[in-house]
Amino acid sequence: xxxxxxxxxxxxxxxxxxxxxxxxxxxxxxxxxxxxxxxxxxxxxxxxxxxxxxxxxxxxxxxxxxxxxxxxxxxxxxxxxxxxxxxxxxxxxxxxxxxxxxxxxxxxxxxxxxxxxxxxxxxxxxxxxxxxxxxxxxxxxxxxxxxxxxxxxxxxxxxxxxxxxxxxxxxxxxxxxxxxxxxxxxxxxxxxxxxxxxxxxxxxxxxxxxxxxxxxxxxxxxxxxxxxxxxxxxxxxxxxxxxxxxxxxxxxxxxxxxxxxxxxxxxxxxxxxxxxxxxxxxxxxxxxxxxxxxxxxxxxxxxxxxxxxxxxxxxxxxxxxxxxxxxxxxxxxxxxx
Numbered sequence: 151x152x153x154x155x156x157x158x159x160x161x162x163x164x165x166x167x168x169x170x171x172x173x174x175x176x177x178x179x180x181x182x183x184x185x186x187x188x189x190x191x192x193x194x195x196x197x198x199x200x201x202x203x204x205x206x207x208x209x210x211x212x213x214x215x216x217x218x219x220x221x222x223x224x225x226x227x228x229x230x231x232x233x234x235x236x237x238x239x240x241x242x243x244x245x246x247x248x249x250x251x252x253x254x255x256x257x258x259x260x261x262x263x264x265x266x267x268x269x270x271x272x273x274x275x276x277x278x279x280x281x282x283x284x285x286x287x288x289x290x291x292x293x294x295x296x297x298x299x300x301x302x303x304x305x306x307x308x309x310x311x312x313x314x315x316x317x318x319x320x321x322x323x324x325x326x327x328x329x330x331x332x333x334x335x336x337x338x339x340x341x342x343x344x345x346x347x348x349x350x351x352x353x354x355x356x357x358x359x360x361x362x363x364x365x366x367x368x369x370x371x372x373x374x375x376x377x378x379x380x381x382x383x384x385x386x387x388x389x390x391x392x393x394x395x396x397x398x399x400x401x402x403x404x405x406x407x408x409x410x411x412x413x414x415x416x417x418x419x420x421x422x423x424x425x426x427x428x429x430x431x432x433x434x435x436x437x438x439x440x441x442x443x444x445x446x447x448x449x450x451x452x453x454x455x456x457x458x459x460x461x462x463x464x465x466x467x468x469x470x471x472x473x474x475x476x477x478x479x480x481x482x483x484x485x486x487x
Contacts, residue, residue, distance in 0.1 A: 155190035163190060167199075188218050197225035201238065208245060214459035216247050227260025232269070235260055249280055255288045262295035267329035270295070274336045283342035286361045292337050293365045298325040303368040303409060312417050314338055314372040334369070344373045344478050354387045359406050367392070367406045371413055379442050384415065388438045390414070390421060394429040404429065418444060 151170065154163035170187065172179060176297060177183045184207040191200035200222045207214055219242045226235040254277055254469040270292060271305055277284065284292070293299055298321055302310055313318040319339070321331035347370060349356045357374045359367045371390070378384070392407040414421050420437035424430045433441075 151190045152186045155193040160194050162444070163194060167191070175206070176210045176212075181207065181214070182294055184210075184212060185214065185218060188214075192221040192225040195225060195229065197222060197229060197231065197234065200225060201234075214245065216242065216250055216253055219245070219247065220253050223253065224260070227256065228265070230264060231258060232264065232266065249282055250283050251282060253422070254282050255285060255291065258284075258288045258291040262291040265295050265297075265327075267295070267327055267333050271329050271333050271336055274333065274340075278336075278340065282441060284340050286343060286346070286366075289337065289370075290361075290363045291342045292333060292365050292472065293369055294363055296321075296330050296334060296365070297327065298330055299369065300365045303365040306409070306412050310413070310416070312372070312413070314369075314376055338369075338373060341373070341377075344370060348377065349375060351385060353385050354389060355385055356388075357390045359390065359392045359410065360408065364405050364409055367409055368413060371410060375417070375442075379440070384435045384438060386430060386435050388421065388435065389424075389432040390428055391430050400417060407431075417441070437473045 151166040154160075154166070167187070167190070184203055187203050188200045188207070191197075191203060204214060206224055207218075219238055223235045223238040226232075226238060235257070239249070239257060242249060242253065242453060256272075257273055258270065261267075261273065274292070275282070294439050299317070302317075309320075318335050319330055319401050321334060325331055347358050347362075347435075351360065355378070357371070359370065362370060374390075378388070390410055391403065392410045394404050395406065407429060411423075414431065418441060419431040420441050421431040422433065426434045
């Protein structure tokens with residue numbers, strides 16, 4: 151059954167499922183048999199049947215783990231049946247299983263797919279109460295479901311917020327989604343993702359953007375700059391590792407690197423491409439300290455963003471052209487570390 155369901159051969163898999171159901175319980179193989187059955191049913195999108203197999207497993211005294219509950223919850227969530235998904239997650243505590251990051255990410259991914267910002271906000275608050283910290287995956291799920299932030303990170307227009315506080319203010323005033331600003335604010339309050347992505351040593355402080363979507367990388371960079379401003383005891387070197395586009399949708403197009411260069415350049419950052427590693431932006435401590443001591447705002451005031459499209463295009467044309475030329479020549483001209 152597992153072999154056929156994993157290859158999309160639903161009819162053959164269901165033939166074996168019918169044979170299993172005709173056998174007397176408990177089935178040979180014990181809990182492992184039911185685990186394989188639950189996984190197979192979820193692969194075929196049969197959430198109700200998988201939940202029934204989970205109930206039978208529990209009634210026979212076998213102890214499923216969080217993975218089985220997560221499979222069933224995700225199957226319901228992918229079908230848009232959020233109430234059923236929430237019920238399965240809630241039943242984990244009845245089985246004596248503590249909520250972990252895996253189950254928390256499943257809930258976030260389901261709410262993200264349906265853009266249920268209100269429910270996502272309540273879930274993030276519950277995670278904070280239970281001390282379940284968001285992971286990189288959860289961070290991506292939440293921010294990729296925020297259409298206003300996604301649009302900002304992709305378009306990079308002149309009014310792009312250049313600090314976390316500016317971002318929240320703009321979302322509160324401009325987002326058509328009522329809970330979007332609160333969701334982002336709640337996510338910003340949890341520093342676990344930034345802590346894991348930021349590596350401190352005696353010689354270097356490094357922000358690693360591997361694994362983050364373009365939208366998540368943008369928001370994480372705003373958090374990172376705020377953290378640097380608070381802690382001025384910097385090591386000799388400051389860097390941002392953003393890759394060269396090996397994992398981009400189009401291989402070799404470093405979208406995250408382009409975003410990082412654009413956002414940092416607008417703030418007057420001294421970080422530049424390393425001569426040794428084209429996927430790394432780097433600068434020395436003294437220059438970074440001077441940069442952090444300055445204040446920067448968006449290129450265009452927020453109240454001016456309602457200008458005509460033609461005016462906006464004219465404002466963007468020259469900076470975009472200069473940025474592209476700089477990225478082109480940076481691959482040929484060595485930049486000092």
